[in-house]
Amino acid sequence: KACRAQISGVNGGAAPANPPNPPAPSLERNRDGSSPDSPERNQRGSLLHAWEESGVAIHVRERLLALAAYGPTDSLSPALAAQLYGPVLRTSASALEQFAACPFKFFVRSGLRAEERRLFEADVREQGSFQHQVLARFHEQLRAESKRWRDLTPQEARERVGRIADELIGAFREGMFRADAQNLFAARRLKLALQDFIETAVGWMEHYSFDPHAVELAFGNDGDPLPAWEIDLGTGYRMAFRGKIDRVDLARGPGRAATLCVVIDYKSGAKKIDPLLLEHGVQIQLPAYLAALRRLPNPGSVLGVERLIPAGVFYVNLRGSYPSGKTRREVLDAAREARRLAYQHTGRFSLEALPQLDRRYLQPEGSGQFNYKLAKGNKPNRTFKDLIEADELTALLDQVEELLRRMGRGIFAGDAKVDPYRKGSQTACDHCDYRAVCRIDPWTHVYRTLKKSDSEAP
Template sequence: PNLPTNRDERLVLASQDPLVRTVEDVRATITLRPRAGTPRTVSLPVSVLAPPSLVGSSRIDLEPERVVLTLRGPENLLAALAPAPSYSIGASAKAAPIGGGTEKASYESLLMGLIIRKLHLPAEARARIATLAEGLFQTYREGLLQLDGETQFAARLLAESLQDFIEVLVAWMRGQYQFDPVAVELPFGQRDEAPPWRLELENGRCLELYGRIDRVDLARKPDGRNAYCVVVDYKSGQKKLDPVLLEQGLQLQLLAYLGVLRHWPNPQAAFGVEKLVPAGVFYVNLRGQYPAQNNRLKSLADPGQARRQAYRHTGRFDLQILRLLDGRADATSGDQFNYRLTKAGKVHGGCREPMEPAAFAGLLNAVEDHLRNMGQKILAGTAEVAPFQKGALTACKYCQYQGICRIDPWTHPFRVLRRAAAAGDDAEEATN
């Protein structure tokens, strides 16, 4: 009942060759004119817009100088499109971005295909990744991934891993996830229409934050004026929000992104809504975290379930939007998101990620307080040499300057992190 009314989106695609007669041969230039914001022109093959299940159907009309494609989907399907992102295909999933030329166009095609995902089946999305990856392998860094058998094997593994990820993601989007991706690699503080997030400090000073958000998803409220927003951050490995690090202000980046959206100066121009309502933040492991099994038979018993568990999102979210995250009305536990419900329909006591609305808002406010406190300390010249320790983890573990640092990790008295004394269940819930 909360989904927007469907309507037809009619796109007229200008063909580069008036004699082209097959969908596979057409490369189209498309101008998207959102309800708010600047029109954007992209160039991509029609086959990305028209999945194999639609090719040859009455929805596609090939004419001498144009292709008319009618898409049916949510009303806000093409309301917004982010700037073309960079994407990495190297050993580190977030390093060495591909830049310009065919690589950027290919990934942009993939992005468009995901945005109109309602027309794709998971298997079709998997096949599309294989095609795009094969093209990238030939051109990436002048054939770097084609040097020898070792690099070719690594490239195939990367492609298969991305295929697994996209197949699972598209299945979730088609079947249960009610949010729509509206922006990727969204910059703030780097261009005029997206100013930095400004936090007022004492004595007329301020702290300005700028950066780039991997992905922003929206679910419009029934009135169409406001929308719930979710931030998705892609990682090359497993990462979770830790209650102690959150409480101590040492794990702020992901929730700060949601603060940026909460205070976005003109959401109507960028997102087509009057207000963005924070709903959740999630890390997504691009490589997948597969559960360990006792033997090979158990590992291969249900590959689909294993993949869903491997790509489960981790983070924090507002409990009141649970059925927008997981639209399965009878579900008592999540596969895309981490939650469990009791027989009474309440959240299980051991679940930290779903939070009551007041506690979730309190967590966002606490993040802003931490940022302001950091700003005050920076301007006051505070620079303590006090690396933390939490269990076996220390701030020095991943530091790249250990070779020149005078701190001896064997003898240094680390700043030990502990949970603050809980003043009742509410205090603990605010950080869980």
């Protein structure tokens, strides 16, 4: 209260008509126990007087009032944005997706570095990390033995993943999964899902010409094997795009020195590419990673190839997506087919790479690893969105690169508005960690409705 009174007084506020009662004697003592008239108290008073005379108090009061009045349409000045982020915006796909969802969300998370408090619990994020680590160890073990995934039988792969999971359950996050019976049950369920996945994936290798080459491939941070993807934003600013790719699969293209490249992103649930979210930058991570690999100046340093040809991007549900049945017998009778469909890859991939992705592509059902159908003349059946022409995949990556550039320029322009999107009943506020910060009323706020443009993303 004393500070508020002094700041108000510096700004010319009049004294109250009825002065407040004098503070209780106990409050007239300094924290160190000295009396109000002590030399220490007088020294602090002199410092406060000098602070007021310098005009700093007025500046502080103005900034506090501005903060209290921050509105949904407010943004930063370009000069302040440059001071906040520096000449090089070091960012990631997930951060830029936050900017596309709501610029204020990006500002709080990436500008102010505000984070939610992490709890010691086996939540969805930790469960996903556990599954990622198991698959990474599986790959690295085979690599150390000079083996490929396809060198194992499906049953051998299943057993190896089971052993790795058992070893990791006790050590993961300082024994998180052994903290109680519920966590231990969750870990065993994750283990079984991984065993089902690896058994299915290795079984597909018979018809899949690609080999997993790298897992948890990080780029852009200190110590990472690959550099950041540098994007020129103009006017002296750049973006250093960084991230970590769950898996990179490679296959030698027919009759060429270049190598086909696939990016795979592991998920804890079913996910598909939403063209509208992709078009507006809300869902760019998967194609952005392939676009970054496409721009590598020297892929041979880590991937051992001279040139990469983008072939596809896929989401893989590590827990499987199983349909329900009317009866128990119906479910059991269709168990084999259900498992095959549970781990089916979804995303976008090139028709040119189809013979390497699925050697059974000319058969009526294919291998089942991908969701596609061929039309007359072996062209993509447009009822199924995943299979596209090679030039469409190139256009998709070009579009994502331009989206990154546009968002980077918007960030340096100071865009920090509280401007969440709406897509049907879905909004950017649904699972936002910063709802208590932006202070909008979700019932009355006018959301930014996402609309399809003439040039929709493939």
